[in-house]
Every structure is written in structure tokens, then in C-alpha cells.
Amino acid sequence: MGPMKQTAHPPDHRTVRTPTGTAAAPAPPPARAATRRRPASQQWAAWAFLTPVTLYLVLFYAYPLYRNIDLSLRNYTVRSFVQGDAPFTGLENYGKILDDPTFAPALLHTVVFTAVCLVFQYAIGLALAVFFHQHFRLSATLRALFLVPWLLPLIVSASTWSWMLNSDSGIVNALLSTVGVDPVNWLTSPSWSLTSVIIANIWIGVPFNLVVLHSGLQSIPASLYEAAALDGANSWQRFWRITFPLLRPVSAITLLLGLVYTLKVFDIIWIMTKGGPADSSTTFATWSYQLGFGNLLPAFGPGAAVGNLLVVAALVFGLVYIRVQRKQALS
């Protein structure tokens, strides 16, 4: 970003120095002096505009993050939480959560949840993007309607899916019974709860993949497809030889961003299953909340420790995403 704009800088200076005379107010001498030292005064102006948001970044991102690290390094009780005199215990909270019987299942569920959601969201999103990339009546309108699941509040989606997956009165089991499948305890059986929250989350994530991949498709020149069609390539070959390879940069961005945002999914799982039954759908996100807010006796320290592991994972993939994006912007 920076270098490109600097090349536009010198001409700006020249235009400033040639007063048009039509200006209503003849510039007073002090303003002239300021004009000569524009870079410095512009720096001041820039940072005056940036000060509120910088303070905001420090107060409302850096400080909560710092508080969270502090929480994870002390032995907090409800009383010391209020009084702020909790003893420093180093990495004890981290040791505690590593030894916790919930650790292994939470890790496994986080990985499975993230991977399965990503694969299906991407595959379905890509198939739909290719489909809607064709020209047919209502194409744009229908594509816009696909945004609905993404725009709905998560509590709305989660409660709707909860009722649809209800064991006794849910529509999903009713539909399954018409094809002779026995009712499934979607939300109350430990072997199905993770699948249920994955299904709901895929539904929510498809629109994002569809929209981003669709915009990626539009940058592939139509002439390539026409040439391939002349060479006798069928649509399957055109997809694998042209669409898929040329969409790779957009795919990488979509998947990486999806990864960062799926890792931290909390609302859907918490509202549908609270991570249960018996931790069968718990991930790091819900476990962290469970520790900090889900019990009568909050365990802020371990909760913050779990949360920080999640931050590290999100930031690692986030930095990979930023790197990939920068590289693409340069090339």
C-alpha cells in the first residue's frame, strides 16, 4: 500500500504552491509556512485522526487480552477476583487444564468440528458458486437469498435447528421416518451431538463461501472457457483444468479465513448443546466459557488459560492468512 501512494506525493506539492487566485480567502502567512513543512503537519493531522482509534485499540483489545493473560497466571477465587489480590501461580492453570480429562476430547472436537465444517462449507459453497455463475433467470435473486442464513442472529439459527433436531417432535426425525430410518437423538445422544452442531454450522457458513468464491469466479476471463470449449473440453474438464486452478488464490483466502472463524465458534454449540451431553460436543471455545461462566463456582484462571490456547491457535492461522493475502496483493 505505502510505496504506491508515495509516488503520488510530489505532484501534490506542486499544485499546492500555485495558488489559483480564485480562492476566497488569501492564505495568511502562518498557513504558508505550514504548507512548506507539509509532511510534518500532515503527520500531526494524521495522528490526530488516528488517536481515538489507537486509544480504543489499546483500551478495548490490548487491555482485555492482557487481563486474560493475567487471569490465566493467577489463582483466582470469586473473592480475589473482586478484590484483585489473587496470588501469582505461574503456569499452574495451564498444567491444570492439560491434566483435565476434558482436554483431550475438547482438542479432538475442536479439530474435527473445524475440519469437517471447512471441507463441507467450501465444497458446497464452491458447487453453488459455479452453479450460480451461469446465466439464468432469477440467478442473482436466488444467490442473494442464500445470504439469509449468514445474516440471521446465531441465536435464531441455533434455536431453530434445536427444534428441528428435537428427538420427539423435530421435523428431521419425522422426515427420516418416512424413509424408514429410526429416530435419532440428535442433541441428547453423545454420539450425535457433535454431528448436529456441525450440520448447523455448515448451514451458517455456506453463504460466506458462496459469495466470496462467486466473486472469485467473476475474475476468471470468459475467453479461457470459450477457448477450452472450442478445444472440445466438457464442463467437468473445464472445471478441473480452468476454474479450480485459477480459483486457488481465492480458495486459499476463503479457507484460511474460514479456519480462523470456525476455530472460535461458540454461540451455536453453546446454545444447541452447551457442549454436552457429557462433553461430547465441547470445544476449546465452549470449554473456556464453561469454566469461566458455566458453573456456580467460576474457574476464571483455567477458563482464561483455555481461552489463551485458542487465541494462540487463531493468531497462528491468522498470521498465515495475512501472509498469504499480502503475497497475493503483491503478485
Added chain:
Amino acid sequence: MNRSPSRTWWKTATGLLLTGIMLFPVYWMLNVSFTRDQDMRKSPPDLFPADATLEGYRAVLDQQLPYLGTSLVIGLGTVVLTVALAAPAGYALAKLRPRGGGLLGFLFLVAQMIPGIIMAMGFYAIYLQLGLLQSVPGLIVADSTLAVPFAVLIFTAFMSGIPGELLQAAKTDGAGALRTFRSIVLPMSRNAVVTVSLFAFLWSWSDFVFASTLASGGAHQPITLGIYQYIGNNNQEWNAIMATAVVASLPAAVILVLAQRYVAAGVTAGAVKD
């Protein structure tokens, strides 16, 4: 290219079918919201509310209006705070070439990646000491963190497109940076302001993580908590729960109908959602 009408007709039909499948949960929410209590546990459930009732919506009017009001106030507050913080920042980053601006932009990208619950836990610890728990301003500030990084990104991208000559002309006429920003940059950035406002409102309206950690049990709770407590308290009255869900979805519906192009622009600008 020549396409026979029958071929595109099939595509439209397939598209309608796919959209129907995708939106089935939304239809189901509407259907259940009109279903009578005595039909709720019917097996198999009615695919369509033959004996439609407004009981559910009456319950919304009786019980959920304060929650909706709180969400509206918090949503509007979040919009104002977000635009007030992000628009000047976008202008500075796009047009004033500050030293360290690149780093700041990078920090905002990183800030977006911090999981919501971690932010919530930090806010909880801070608000507990400041006595800001269960307060509307507290929730506005917390919700704005969902939108500010995105807003800075959108404003920076949009304001980069404003021609430099225009700003230069303003300078020549003796306008300072503040004046230029207020009378030229901001009016020209109307579309960016709309996009940012829509998303800031929608995200704050939809927020559940901050609401449940920072506002739970207070006098002013947003609609997401209203629904959540509904599910917990009386899981028999699903028509009332789904009616509340329908009402809570109205802002999303309005935005989709009135401002669809802004939404698509926002998503592809690297838009993000928890």
C-alpha cells in the same frame, strides 16, 4: 452465446429447489411460530400451519418488547461509536500517509482474529472493577469491538478511491484536514458509511457472547438473551420462542431487501463474522 430457453429454464428450476432446501429452516421457524400449542408435539409435525395462531406473537408483544428496545438502543449506539471511531481512522490511513499506519492496519487485522469469548472474559474482569456490568454503555463498547476493525478496513479501502486532486483543491482553498474530512471526504463516503452502519447494527443486534457474559441478569438485556432465557425457562412454548426468533430476524430481512448490494460488497471486502 446461444442458450436454448429450455436449458436455462431447468437451471432456474434447480436454483429454486436449492434455495428452497437452503431456506427450509427459515420456513420452519415461521411455520412453528404460527403453530398452536396443542399441535406442537404432533407426530409427524404439520408441514404448514393449517390452524394458524398468533399466540406466539402475542407472547412477544407481552414479554419481549423491552428486550427488543434494549437491542435497538445498543445497536444504534454501536453504529454511532463505530462510525465515529473508524471514519477518521480510515481517512488518515487512506489519505494522510501516517508513519506507523501500516502497523496499525496490521494490528486491526490481528484484532479481528481474537475469539469473542476471550474478549468477553477480559471485558468481564474490567467491567466488574469499573461497575459497568449489566450496563447499556458497557455493552455498546463491547459490541463495537465486533465492528471497528472491519469498519476501519472498509473506510480505508473506500476513501483510497477518492481522487487526490479533490482534496488538494480543498487545501488550496484553505481547508484544514478536519474541514476537508467533514465537508468532502465524509459526504463522498456515504456508501461506506451505510455498509459499516448496517454491519455494525446487525452484529451488535445479533451478539450473544457479550450479552450473556456482560449483561446477563441485568435490568437491560438484549433480545438474544430474551430468546436464550425463553429456551431455558419454558421449552414447551416453541411457538413463542420461534415468534421471537422471527422478530429478531427482522433487521436481517430488512437489510437484505433494502441494502443487498451493500451486504455483498461487505462480504467480499473480507467481511467477517464470528
